[in-house]
Amino acid sequence: MIFMKIIFFVDFMEKKRAPGNRTLTISENERTFLKTRLFFPGKEKIAASKIVNKTICGDLFAIIDLLPAGFVDLLIIDPPYNSDKNFDGLKFSKSSDEAYLAYLSSWFPKLVKTLKPAGSVYMCGDWKSTFCLYQVMRDFTILRNRIIWQREKGRGAKANWKNAAEDIWFGTKGQEYYFNLGAVKQKRRVIAPYRQNGKPKDWEETPDGNFRVTCPSNFWDDISIPYWSMPENTDHPTQKPEKLIAKLILASCPGNGMILDPFSGSGTTSVVAKKLGRSYAGIEINEEYCCWAEKRLLLAKSDNAIQGYSGGVFWERNTLNLQIKGKRTLGRTYVN
Numbered sequence: 001m002i003f004m005k006i007i008f009f010v011d012f013m014e015k016k017r018a019p020g021n022r023t024l025t026i027s028e029n030e031r032t033f034l035k036t037r038l039f040f041p042g043k044e045k046i047a048a049s050k051i052v053n054k055t056i057c058g059d060l061f062a063i064i065d066l067l068p069a070g071f072v073d074l075l076i077i078d079p080p081y082n083s084d085k086n087f088d089g090l091k092f093s094k095s096s097d098e099a100y101l102a103y104l105s106s107w108f109p110k111l112v113k114t115l116k117p118a119g120s121v122y123m124c125g126d127w128k129s130t131f132c133l134y135q136v137m138r139d140f141t142i143l144r145n146r147i148i149w150q151r152e153k154g155r156g157a158k159a160n161w162k163n164a165a166e167d168i169w170f171g172t173k174g175q176e177y178y179f180n181l182g183a184v185k186q187k188r189r190v191i192a193p194y195r196q197n198g199k200p201k202d203w204e205e206t207p208d209g210n211f212r213v214t215c216p217s218n219f220w221d222d223i224s225i226p227y228w229s230m231p232e233n234t235d236h237p238t239q240k241p242e243k244l245i246a247k248l249i250l251a252s253c254p255g256n257g258m259i260l261d262p263f264s265g266s267g268t269t270s271v272v273a274k275k276l277g278r279s280y281a282g283i284e285i286n287e288e289y290c291c292w293a294e295k296r297l298l299l300a301k302s303d304n305a306i307q308g309y310s311g312g313v314f315w316e317r318n319t320l321n322l323q324i325k326g327k328r329t330l331g332r333t334y335v336n
Contacts, residue, residue, distance in 0.1 A: 017228075024234045024266075026295050034291040041066065051281045052258065055270065055297075057290045060262050060283050064110045072114045073178065073257035075121040076248055076269045078240060079104070082129040085237060087265075090286060101132040109140045111262055115173045120252040122147075123169045124240070130167045141171030149220040149244060153227075168248070178257075183250040184216045187313040213313055216247070222308065222317045230307065234292050236266040243308040245272040253278050267293020275304040 017023065026034065039054040041063045048071040056063070080092040082100040095103070108123075115121065121141055125133045130146075137143050147168040156162045190203045190210040203212040223244050226233040232242050245268055253259055257278055261269035264282030266289050273280035274297055284290050308315050 021228045022231050022233060023228050024292055024295060026291055030295065031288075031291050034294040035287070037294045038287075038290050048258075052279050053274075054281055055264065055267060055290045055293045056281060056283045057285075057287055058283065059285050061107060063283070064107055064262075067110075067114050069113050070116050071258060072260045073116055073119050074249065074253040074259045075111055075115060075119070076245065076259060076261045077108075077111065077121065078124040078238070078261070078263050078265065078269075080263070081126050081238075082132070083126075087237065087286060087289075097132060100129060101135060104132055104136045105139075107262075108136045111260075112140050112173060114260060117174050118177050119173045120177055120179075121171050121173070122248050122252070123171075124166065125169070126166050127163070130169075133167065133169050137169045137171045141173060142175065143169070143171045145170045145218050147218045147220060149223050151223070151225060153225040170252075178252060178254055180251055180254075181215060183312070184247050185213050185313050186216055186222065186316065187211050187213050187311075187319070188316045189319050209319070211319070216251075216314075220244070220247070222314060224307065224317060231303075232268075232271075232296075232307070234266040234296075236289065236292070239266055240268050242268055242272050242275075242306050243314065245269050246276065246306050246309055247314060249273060249276055249278060264293060265289055267296050271296045271300050272306065274300045275306060 017025075037055070038057040039051055041056060041058045044066070046063065046066045046068060048068045080087070082094055082097070083092075084094050085092045112121065121137075123133050123137060134143075134146075147170060148165050149168065151164055151166050153164075188211065190212050193203055193205075193210045194201050200210070203210055223241050224230075226239055226241055233239070249259060249269075249272055253273075255277060259269060259273045259278055259280045261280070261282045264270060264284040267282055267284075270280040270282040270293055282293060284293065308317070308320060310320055
């Protein structure tokens, strides 16, 4: 079994926040309390009932053989990409394609065993790692599609194209699987509205503009990366947007379903699952990230809003009216 080089160190530097910065913070008292909410696995087999709606603080590779089989409807996997990255003291080092493929193959088929027969899996990556992701998905699942989502963030490149997109590979465990197309439709602005007999054809006229509800494609250009003024933002270096995860969950997890995220990070998958009424379990080796996840889960009890998702549809970027349920929500920034 081949694993990437990992180095631990402690960073005591406190970050200074700009005025209006809504990035998640936790106090020492909160941290002490939040740790009590975590599930710390031992060396015995883990019963599914023990980890439902739990943040599991531990090393995936130490507990992967202890996970129950066939208890998950949806796997959302966002592993370290094949690049040099510092995850709050845990460093992941870039390797060759062969080594990265061996790394993925050492644990991916074991995670597929946690799926129910009709379960689905989504795995995230960038252009450098997508070749390897395709191979493991092809070998251990029925490969269904590749989603490309526009990632409008990051610096430009002086001698190359700016890297502004990432991949999500979609596969299923079997031929029969759950997919709810109606739950992930997109509301887009109509630029050149067509009328039939003087009436809108396949679009609606509203005081805020003309819109059409359309079927989703495998190219997503309506995603905003979390940043400092957004309530969902954390200091995690590769945090996925809640809107992105919401699409995966609504499409591929039934209302009473169970979701597992084995590289949970700051807990976005768990938080969105909670907001959408699904059960979840997240595995994360970094205790600080686990505490961030637990605070976000507590906040989700009183606020289940997902930016860019309203009225049962996903709105095109910069088109969602700020009037939420007829009331202007103060103290928040909604970006869609």
